[in-house]
Amino acid sequence: MKTALETNITVGDICKGFVYNEYEGKGLYGLSGKLTIQPEYQRNYIYADGKKDVAVIDSLLKGYPLGLIYFVKAAEDKYEVLDGQQRITSFGRFITNKFPIISSDGIPHYFDGLDENLREKILNSKLTIYICEGTETEIKEWFKTINIAGVPLNNQELANAIHSGPFVTKAKEVFSNSVNPLIQKWSAYIKGDAKRQDYLEEALKWVSKDHIDEYMSKHRYDDSIDELERYFNSVIDWVSSVFVDVEKEMRGLPWGEYYEKYHNNSYDPDKVHKELKELYEDFSVKNKKGIYEYILSGSTDCKLLDIRLFDETTKRSVYNLQTKKAEMEGVSNCPLCALGNDNNKTRIYIIIPLTFPIL
Numbered sequence: 001m002k003t004a005l006e007t008n009i010t011v012g013d014i015c016k017g018f019v020y021n022e023y024e025g026k027g028l029y030g031l032s033g034k035l036t037i038q039p040e041y042q043r044n045y046i047y048a049d050g051k052k053d054v055a056v057i058d059s060l061l062k063g064y065p066l067g068l069i070y071f072v073k074a075a076e077d078k079y080e081v082l083d084g085q086q087r088i089t090s091f092g093r094f095i096t097n098k099f100p101i102i103s104s105d106g107i108p109h110y111f112d113g114l115d116e117n118l119r120e121k122i123l124n125s126k127l128t129i130y131i132c133e134g135t136e137t138e139i140k141e142w143f144k145t146i147n148i149a150g151v152p153l154n155n156q157e158l159a160n161a162i163h164s165g166p167f168v169t170k171a172k173e174v175f176s177n178s179v180n181p182l183i184q185k186w187s188a189y190i191k192g193d194a195k196r197q198d199y200l201e202e203a204l205k206w207v208s209k210d211h212i213d214e215y216m217s218k219h220r221y222d223d224s225i226d227e228l229e230r231y232f233n234s235v236i237d238w239v240s241s242v243f244v245d246v247e248k249e250m251r252g253l254p255w256g257e258y259y260e261k262y263h264n265n266s267y268d269p270d271k272v273h274k275e276l277k278e279l280y281e282d283f284s285v286k287n288k289k290g291i292y293e294y295i296l297s298g299s300t301d302c303k304l305l306d307i308r309l310f311d312e313t314t315k316r317s318v319y320n321l322q323t324k325k326a327e328m329e330g331v332s333n334c335p336l337c338a339l340g341n342d343n344n345k346t347r348i349y350i351i352i353p354l355t356f357p358i359l
Contacts, residue, residue, distance in 0.1 A: 004131045006071075011060065011091050012123030018092040030092060031079065035071070037088055039080040039164070044176050044195040047086045050099070056090040057101050060122045069129045072139055082132060082139065091122065140164075156197035156204075156212075163216040170225045175200035175232075189239055191252030206256030207231040235259045242267045242296070245276055249288045262296040275299065275339050282335055284308050299339060319351045 009031075017032040028037035028045075038045070047053045059066055069084030081088060093099060100108035111119065132139065140161055160168050174180065178194045192198025201212065207228050208215035219227075239255050272295055279291045290304035297304075319333070326333035330346060337344040 002133045006129045006131055007126055009127050009129055010123065011095075011125045011127065014088055014127070015092050015095045015123070018096060028085075028089065030088065034077055034079060036074070036078075036080045037085055037092070039072075044172070044197070045086065045089045046193075046195050047090050048093070048099070052086070053090040053093065053099060054101050056087050057094050057122070060091065060125045061101075061118060063121075063125075066125075066127065069127055070142075071129055071131050073131055073133045079131070082142065084129075095122070154196060156201035159212060159216055160197065160200075163213070163220045165220040167216070167219045167222045167225060170223070171200055171203075171228060172197075174225065174229065175203050186236065187251070188246045189236065189250055189253070189255055202256070203228055203232040206235055206259070209256075209260070234263075238263050242269060242272055243276065243292070244269050244273055247276075247280070247288075250292065253289060253292060258293060258296055265296070267296075278335055278339070279305070299336070302336070316351065323348060 014030045014035065017030060019029045029035060030037055047056070056066065066084075066087050069087070070082035071079040072082045074080050094101070095111050097110045097112055100110045100113075102108055111122075114122075132142065134142070160172070176194055176197055176199065177183075180194070183194050183199065186199060190199055190202050192202075194200075204212045204215060219225075235255050238259055239250075243250065275295055276291060279285050279294075280288065284307050285291065285305045286308050287304065287306035290306060294301060294304040322335070323333040326338065326348065331338040332345055332347045332349070334344070334347070334349055337347060
């Protein structure tokens with residue numbers, strides 16, 4: 001890996017021909033079209049939070065150095081950003097009036113609304129840039145090394161770098177695109193941030209049975225992500241068809257694992273809805289997240305629910321209330337038994353001192 005130091009490039013130079021597409025992963029260019037700001041191995045832009053992006057501009061206005069930036073020489077007079085994408089995108093977006101900075105008096109100021117001397121100060125700020133040349137393997141290894149500071153790369157961002165290619169590009173367009181309208185639907189079942197690759201990681205985990213690197217390596221140069229999308233949608237459609245209710249505890253459950261284990265079973269959504277409602281209302285069920293696998297697995301493994309035990313006074317009080325209600329409805333005073341279809345469906349249990357669990 002060879003490097004050459006360049007300190008004469010300014011913010012204004014970088015921003016010549018700056019193109020930013022709100023659909024992350026596409027069309028990030030600068031330096032009059034010579035610089036690709038977000039090559040395939042780069043993470044998505046994550047500084048657009050009104051804090052980190054503003055901090056970059058504040059640093060330029062105060063004359064603070066932005067730190068080292070690394071470019072890779074991709075071809076003659078063509079470069080890619082190896083490290084510094086978040087900073088470059090931030091000042092590029094500011095100069096193209098995508099966000100304002102806020103003055104001490106609380107007034108927002110876009111770039112075009114700044115005093116000329118402040119605009120010139122930003123544009124003339126010099127950057128310290130290393131131009132690197134090397135093999136693809138060397139470049140990606142360096143990319144991982146220099147990204148251990150700041151906001152560290154997570155596992156999926158590293159995997160995207162290692163397996164960069166048409167498959168990753170297309171997958172990010174779908175699963176890492178925060179303006180994809182389906183993200184809102186998926187967020188009921190998946191925990192995390194699309195920009196930090198959490199949705200893509202989950203989709204890959206499901207389709208690969210938790211062997212993400214092997215799957216990405218195998219499909220690295222595929223021009224299609226049909227299998228990935230098809231499997232992901234199958235899981236989401238199955239979950240939403242079985243559980244018509246959307247509860248916060250559903251978010252982040254291992255739905256891909258549940259799909260593999262239970263999707264061939266038959267479920268009545270109306271019965272599932274009723275059982276889910278009763279279990280949520282049962283204050284003795286401590287683990288609400290466990291309700292879902294409990295229902296999917298046939299409502300037999302009570303350990304999934306983490307049933308709580310209570311003192312004798314509480315047991316007696318709740319027992320009397322449950323029994324009275326059950327007798328009026330002609331069902332068992334055990335809420336779980338009442339959901340079944342065997343002889344216990346109408347059985348009235350007698351409280352046994354010291355050992356009776358409230359179900």
